[in-house]
Amino acid sequence: MLSELANYVEQLPFAVAIAEGDWLFPILESIHVFAIALVVGSIAMIDFRLLGIGEGRQRVSELIARMLPWTWSAFGVALISGALMFCSRATAYVENPYLQFKLVALALAGVNMAAFHLVTARGMARWDVGMTPLAARCAGGISLSLWVSVVALGRWIGFV
């Protein structure tokens, strides 16, 4: 069923245009790379702060408030550019294990982020300045590992 859907999507006019055009796909790739650079970079800044790496003078809450708009807007761009590229070769990508694992890693990163915001961050007023609690450091470490995996798996997609 998934392959039928992939087949259908792949034959839509915009998908064909991307697949057959000379520059559309590379341009989408470039947009995707720039967007993920901002996603990973902005998240890494928060993770480093949570882990106590680098200068730790800024309040965690302030750093998060400043970086999250970047993270979400860039993620939106990455999502759209990624989806467009996916559609252009859907049947091949659907069976690509690296893409499958990448999506899993993304989902796990989302769960980690939600857990942090819904639970750990509740008590942030207590540790906004200075050293962060173990739960926050774990969240930062897990986040960093997952996002590095996302980048690696993403790169490997094209090496099949």
Added chain:
Amino acid sequence: MLERLVEWLENSALHAVFLSYGWFVPAVQTVHILGIAAVVTTISLLSVSLMRGPAVASGLAEMTQRFIPWAWIALVVLLVTGVMLIITEPAREILNKAFWIKMGLVMLLTALTVLMHFAVRNEANFWSASRARRGAAVMLGMTSLLLCVSIVAAGRLIAYVQDY
């Protein structure tokens, strides 16, 4: 001349070693992309601040001091991983127009980053000291952002442009 460099690299011991591991290129490229993430994020944040103008002037100096070291560390990582990629696949880069355009753009961005770094070192309000400087700050921010985007595009296009 470039062909001779390619030949020399292709005959080197490191080339043979790197090439023997199938995972080497994607692994090194992954580290390269993480370096790109650091540079793009740092430069984007500083560029937007520069473009915002005098309202953020004092914050800009502090922000610059905090972020820019990461850009320099990332540049070293990018250069090292870049050289490793060139050693592994010399012709792919050295005989590629997109690669040389990218290198030119990288040098430009490096020069602008030096400017960003040292302008506010001794004078925190450097960019808001005069009207001309405020205008220059906006140009600096816009140009740096544009260069970032172009470098990423040129880097990606290396894989698509084969003739020199």
